[in-house]
Amino acid sequence: MRIGYGWDSHEFHAGIPLKIGGVQLPHEKGLAGHSDGDVLLHAVTDALLGAIAAGDIGTYFPPSDPKWKGADSVTFLQEAMRQVSRAGYTVANVDSTLILAEPKIGPHAAKIQGRVAELLKVEPAAVGIKAKTPEGMGTDNAAIAHVVVLLVKNSGKGSRPKRAVETVPQPEIDRVVNDLIKEVPEQPKTGGKTRR
Numbered sequence: 001m002r003i004g005y006g007w008d009s010h011e012f013h014a015g016i017p018l019k020i021g022g023v024q025l026p027h028e029k030g031l032a033g034h035s036d037g038d039v040l041l042h043a044v045t046d047a048l049l050g051a052i053a054a055g056d057i058g059t060y061f062p063p064s065d066p067k068w069k070g071a072d073s074v075t076f077l078q079e080a081m082r083q084v085s086r087a088g089y090t091v092a093n094v095d096s097t098l099i100l101a102e103p104k105i106g107p108h109a110a111k112i113q114g115r116v117a118e119l120l121k122v123e124p125a126a127v128g129i130k131a132k133t134p135e136g137m138g139t140d141n142a143a144i145a146h147v148v149v150l151l152v153k154n155s156g157k158g159s160r161p162k163r164a165v166e167t168v169p170q171p172e173i174d175r176v177v178n179d180l181i182k183e184v185p186e187q188p189k190t191g192g193k194t195r196r
Contacts, residue, residue, distance in 0.1 A: 001092075001150060001151065001152055001153070002051040002052060002089060002150075002151040003051060003148065003149070003150055003151075004046075004047040004048055004049070004050040004051025004052070004148070004149045004151065005046075005047055005050060005146075005147070005148050006042070006043035006044060006045065006046030006047030006048075006050060006145075006146075006147040006148075006149075007043055007046070007144070007145065007146050007147070008039045008040075008042040008043040008046065008144070008145050009039060009139075009142050009143065009144040009145070010031035010032055010033045010037045010039050010042075010142060010143055011031070011032050011141055011142045012029040012030070012031060012032070012141050012142065012143070013029060013030065013031075013032040014028065014029050015030075016029065016030030016031065016032060016037065017030045017036075018030040018031060018103070019031070019036050019037065019038045019073070020038060020039065020040050020098065020105070020108075020112060020143070021038070021040040021041060021112035021113075021115055021116050021129070022038065022041055022073070022074055022077075022112075022115040022116065022119060023108060023111050023112050023115050025103055025108055026103070027102070027103045031143055034063040034068060034069060034071075035061070035068055035069075035071040035072070035073055035076070036071065036072055036073050037073075038073035039098070039143045039144065039145040040096060040098060040112070040116070040145045040147070041073035041074065041076065041077050041116075041119075042057055042073060042076065042145070043096065043145035043146065043147040044077055044080075044094060044096070044116065044120075044147050044149070045057045045073070045076045045077045045079075045080045046147075047094070047147040047148060047149040048077070048080040048081065048083070048084050048091075048149055048151075049080050049083060051084070051089070051149055051151045052083060052084055052087040052089060052151070054080075054083045054087070057076055057080075060076070060079055060080075061075075061076055061079075074119060077119050077120075078119070081119070081120070081121070084151060088153060088154050089151040089152065089153055089154065090121075090151065090152055090154055091120045091121065091122050091126070091149060091150075091151060092122075092126065092150040092151060092152045093122065093126040093127070093128070093149070093150050094116065094120060094122075094126065094127050094128065094147060094148070094149045094150075095128035095130075095147070095148050096116075096127075096128060096129055096130065096145060096146065096147045096148075097130045097131070097132060097145070097146045097147075098129070098130070098131040098132070098143065098144070098145050099131070099132050099133070099134050099137070099139070099143070099144040099145075099146075100131065100133070100134065100142070100143040100144070101133055101134055101140040101141075104131070105129070105131035106131065109129045109131070110124075112129050113127045113129045116129070
């Protein structure tokens with residue numbers, strides 16, 4: 001198994017569409033960036049690349065390259081997924097926290113969850129989407145995303161990837177538990193009541 005962490009932030013600017021998690025949201029401001037400013041997909045991309053020690057988003061899509069000006073961040077995530085697959089891993093699940101004053105993410109969370117799940121080739125239940133307000137942080141004009149991903153090693157050509165709970169076989173778990181039970185010293189028996 002591999003764990004990856006990604007973080008990103010972008011400022012709000014007027015006259016830009018707001019995209020979060022590959023979904024365009026209704027809002028009077030969008031997130032400024034060299035690409036489309038999708039803070040969530042940028043953080044997911046970095047988490048995926050970090051999990052396999054393959055650099056970060058800037059390694060593949062440098063902001064100095066005009067080719068990526070205004071690019072759809074889905075392109076970045078798809079490249080990260082190619083790197084993950086090449087390394088022999090599959091996404092098990094992802095958890096994310098968005099920090100922004102507005103818009104409210106709750107009404108759009110299911111749509112964002114579905115789109116991220118589609119891009120990661122997992123079920124929506126494997127994608128956590130949470131949102132918090134930036135109380136006391138002084139970042140009301142920005143959106144921040146924190147993301148953690150869990151990758152599991154592919155089980156072999158032509159077979160389905162193992163789920164996280166399947167990576168340790170049950171006989172091995174049973175053996176460890178039995179060994180631990182044997183190591184617990186026997187308590188001396190007393191004739192009276194047990195004191196507490």
